Amino acid sequence: MSSDQEAVAADAAVEALEVGRQPMKRDEIVVCRDVHKWFGQVHVLRGIDMTIRQGEVVVIFGPSGSGKSTFIRTINRLEEHQRGDIVVDGIELTNDIRNIAAIRREIGMVFQSFNLFPHLTALDNVTLGPRKVRGWSRQRAEEKAMELLKRVGIPEQANKYPAQLSGGQQQRVAIARALAMQPKIMLFDEPTSALDPEMINEVLEVMKELAQSGMTMICVTHEMGFARAVADRMFFFDEGLVVEEGPPSQIFGSPQEERTKQFLSQILH
């Protein structure tokens, strides 16, 4: 066991005591039961059920306004859900700040608009979390960060500021930043939607590599090529509900619901 893994294991043990981790069924890592959310009067999530196993790659797609982004943002409490249960790796997502912190330590997130910290270099963007949240030394955090920047293919950009990088490079730094916290689960919220077409592939390649390495991934995306290649299951969202779920072969080959067929025919030309 490497020292990194030991540290994570030790962290996890401490958290388990603090937040009262509940036992989960074998290899289930995210369990959502009847999740509801309202924005004012608008009922945006109308009872989502989803269980994700360790190492699974899940793609969520659907028309805009269907609640898919809102849903994955409830998993790490960027949005609060108002009814139902969310359990991540045995930790129940409640209003208790310790539970929220423990869950956020398990989840990495990549945003549509990158959200890199513009006043920090790429390297400092990646090292900030490990140094401040995990208390690593600068040297240790930088070694890990360089390893990750190599993994996403841009070690030579380490000392540049986000504004000096292309969109694709920024998104790859954002992926490295999320991975630096050594999460068990990665959330991707339309990671390629803000990119110029020629940069989409470099980000998808990194995501494919990550999927093949066994990372649990929940991706909101309309990149159907990516979904076909690496997704284990796909969820079609519409009007705050899961309309259809199944493996890519079913979704692309023989969708069961009329609404799914209609939507796919619009985005697959």
Add this chain to the structure above:
Amino acid sequence: MSGADLDLPRLPPAPLPPPVSTVGPAAWLRQNLFNSWAGSVATVLLGALLLLVVTASAQWVLSARWGVVTENLRLLLVGQYEPAELWRVWLDLAILSVLAGLTAARGSAPLRTLTTWLAAGQLLLGLLILTSDIGPTAAGAMLINAGLVWLGYFAGLRAGLSSRALSIAWLAFIVIAVVLLHGIPGSPLRVVPSVSWGGLLLTFLLAIAGIVLSFPFGVLLALGRRSDLLVVRALCTAFIEIVRGVPLVTILFMAAIMLPLFLPSTLRIDAVLRAIGGITIFSAAYVAENVRGGLQAIPSGQIEAANAIGLNAVQRNMYIVLPQALRSVIPANVGLFISLLKDTTLVFIAGLGLLELLGIGSSVLSRPEWFGARLEVYVFISAVFFVLCYTMSQASYRLEAAMGVGKR
């Protein structure tokens, strides 16, 4: 196209000089000063006016009674500070010079600008002191200090101190400087009571203390005004709005008259402290409003990203929100601090019994031998303020330019 054209070899035309009428001083004059009939008349009239003003001013400068400045220079610089203890002021300045030099060696362009001005200012002051009643020792000290700035700079280039060491040194300097000025009761370092501090020394003290204290106070107020806790938010908002609705002079009057009335007679707060308190409270409310503007400009995605990597609220503000927000409001805050420096003159009106630069100037003028030398004193005071404010605004421009790196 006919074939004949193609047979001839085409030579590129040689570059021609521009027409004489568009370059050179004569052309510049015509374009800028005499471009039309009306423009020419305006140029001549304004030129004549300018000449008149310049010659009149020069005549006045040459014939003015500058003795009122040179013979009272000690008062204007340090007020009633005991002449025998003046070495403490010069020693403070010497430490400041070395520290500024050391910092400039590590720092960016704005710091180097400030430090250059510090050296130049002390050089100028040294020359001024030579002509005055203070004596050659002080003048020598000033010239040595100017040298110390450069010495510190080159030592800093060699040693390469960490920014943490420099921060600690600056904090230590603030304490040492005040203790040195004030003295320690019952020790060989006699106490020089703060009521005797005055002149430029007091102006500096009020301005620097006001800036150093109101900045963190204002940042906290701005954060409080955006807090999720209703009580904190209400208190901060009320404080900011009330203070911004009141003139500084009133706050200083309260510090001078009301405070002693409400406090028990055994509890006497030092007048300098009361003045600093009033200035700090006033300035903090404005700093808070500036900073609030910077905080509002931070996109929500930044906060979400900070949350997603697991930073807590304090870390989020320390490492993500404030560095970006404060950077964007530096120009506005420097403007505020320039006003603060000039507003220290209101302390004189408020009747705290403190004589800063303007106050001591006025008290010099109340002596019979200097009746009629008002203009000389006020021109001198204006010149001092101008140099200080101009330095600050120059440093601020450099700061804005240096901020370009890593900008969104």
